[in-house]
Amino acid sequence: APTPADRPADDEIWPTETAQAALFAHQAALADAWRAAGIRPALLLGHSVGEYAALYAAGALTLEGGLRLTAWRGRLMQTRCQAGGMLAVRADQTTARRIARAAGAELAAVNGPHAQVLSGPPQALKEAAALLDQEGLRWRALPVDRAFHSAGIDSALDEFRTRARGVTYRPLRTPLVTTADGELRRAGWTVDVEYLCRQARQPVRFGLAMDTAVEQGCRDFVEIGAGRTLTGLGRHCVPDSRWLSGQGEGGGAAEQAHGFLTALGSLYGRGADLDWHALTGDGGRVPLPGHPLRRRAVPFRAEASVPAPEKPGPDDEVLLVIRELAADKLGRPTADVTPDSSFFELGADSLSLMSMTTELEQRYGVRVPVREVFDSADTPRRLAERVARLRGDVPVVREPVNQEPVIREPVVQEPVVQEPVVQEPVVQEPVVQEPVVEQPAAPAAPSESPEGLHALFGQQLRLAEQLVEQVGEMISRQLDVLAASGTTTASPAPARTQARSQAPLVPRPAPTPTPSTPSPA
Structure with missing residues (x-):
């Protein structure tokens, strides 16, 4: 299994001595750029050393005071503290705290329901990584060389407290949520030295700070810094929150400017008021060329055919x-x-x-x-x-293939006509059974065309008329037989013979030109 020391080559560790002051300068410049564009935040919060830039944007620190504090903070942690590290862990707070305690590390940040950070000396982090692997929990070593927000920085706090007393602190102009405790600090609150020491030593409660911001009605957030680290953490804490990058991604100035303008456009689409004069300046007209263009015909050359790329595998x-x-x-x-x-x-x-x-x-x-x-x-x-x-x-679900409906003609059965039964010696009314005529079977899939439906309905009507005529003729002949026999007993054999010889068979319906018609049953 990899150890916390196994980091990618491009994940170079930035010395703490210069990293903290550089981060503050970069974030303060971005905050000024957003303010110059007309964006006024309703609430501010910062993560770890990023809280100094939030204090500057809220009016609690001057630019010089913020640079001094972050420079002292980084230099003292680099020179007064032992080497250490931090692990980002995908686990809940209870599990992360239990593993940290077992390995001799500390819980340094609670970034969300399943996003924690452990901090401690290298050997403790190595044991913590082994425990995480045993429980099947994912972790990642952060590119730092000190155990921030843990006992590993205690040796730097006394001198930092002494130096921080020489900085002037002003009341907040914009509300701020402190990430050491998740408290809402309204306009007028003044930060003090003891809070700055506590903020450096205690775990970062970013998840708690996000809950407080949401309680104040915040749903749109702008990450003032490089990358999208807080964007991912913020969405993890509040799934329905909307995040924008303060400068875009990429190391080039053009890419960062494009990201900055794109974020401004998104906020403008949501109703934010922008300072267009600050964005566009005075403007001006572009002079047109004062001479005719030189036109030259360029022959067309067919490009060499490029073989089609291979189709990707499944x-x-x-x-x-x-x-x-x-x-x-x-x-x-x-x-x-x-x-x-x-x-x-x-x-x-x-x-x-x-x-x-x-x-x-x-x-x-x-x-x-x-x-x-x-x-x-x-x-x-x-x-x-x-x-x-x-x-x-599991077989892949494919789109169904449309097939033409199969039209089946109804099966027409001939009516079964039973002859009257004459019993003796008592003259009784002949038992006449109604002809048993089975209804034609419904077609499996009738044609959707009007002509096919009309033909089918016509055939059924003709069949019904024939059946009515046959039943009426049969009843008439039976009445004739009864009248001829009178009240005397009749010989059943001649009557049956006469009825059999005179009753015509039910004629078959004339076949229609519809193809594939089955023979009548």
Whole structure:
């Protein structure tokens, strides 16, 4: 199993001495850019060292004061504290606290119902990782070299407290939720040195702070910083919350500016008032060229034919569909959803994952429970492998093929006519049984055309008329037989012979030109 020291090559650790001040400067600049564009936040909160930028945006710190505090904080934690680390754990708070206690580590952050962070010395984190592996819980080492928000920074707090007393603190102008305790600090509250020390030492209660923000009616959040770390955590805490990136993604200035303007456009679409003068400046007209264009004909050259790419296999096709679904549900470009990206880190929540698994079930006919997507199938590649395994056991549901309806003619049976029975010696009325006529069987699939229906109805009416005529003729002849016999006993044999010889058979109905008509039964 990997150890906390096994980190990707591109996940380089930034020295704490400079990282904290750099993060504050970057976030403060973004906050000023958003304020210049006309965006005024209703509430502010920050995560760990990000709370200093939130204090600056709320008016509690000056830019100089925030830079001094974060520079001292980072330098003291780098020089006065022993090496350590942190693990992001996919587990509930009770489980994470139990494992931390057993390994000699501490719970450093409660970021949501199933998002915790452990902190401690390297050996304690190694034991914690082993316990997590034994219980089948996912974890990830964070790119830090100190055990923040734990006893590992106690040696730096006394000197930090002394230096922090030399900074001027001002009352809040904008309400702020402190993440050390999840409390709402209204305008007029002034931060003090003891809170800053407690904020550095105690666990981050980001989940509790999000609950407080929601209680104040907040649903739209803008992450002022690089990346989308808080976007994923925030959606995990409040699934129906909406998040925007403060600067976009990518290292280039053009990409970051595009992300910034895109987020501004989204807020404008939701009713936010923007300062267009600050965004566009004075403007001006672009001068047209003062000379005629030089036109030159360029011959057309046919491009060399490019062979068509090979069609993806079944697993590759499922993986591509899952990446596109995840990008659509999470509002991100498909290129950002790599095969090994974690749905949780991309900002997925239970609602978006449930919608995605429902569409996969409709498309492939297999059902993957949402709890598996949170656990063992938490990346597009793992989810595609799970769908592929299920498709090996469950046949793929294909679209039904439309077939022409088969029109079957009704089966017409001849009526069975029973002759009257004359009994002796007592002259009784002859027992006349009604002819047993079975109704024609209903057609299995009648034709949808009006001509076919009219022909069928006409044939049934003609058959009914013939049956009525035959029954009437039979009754008339039976009455004649009774009148001829009088009140004397009649010989049954001649009467039966006469009735048999005179009763005509029921004629067959004339066949219609409809093909494939079965013979009458």
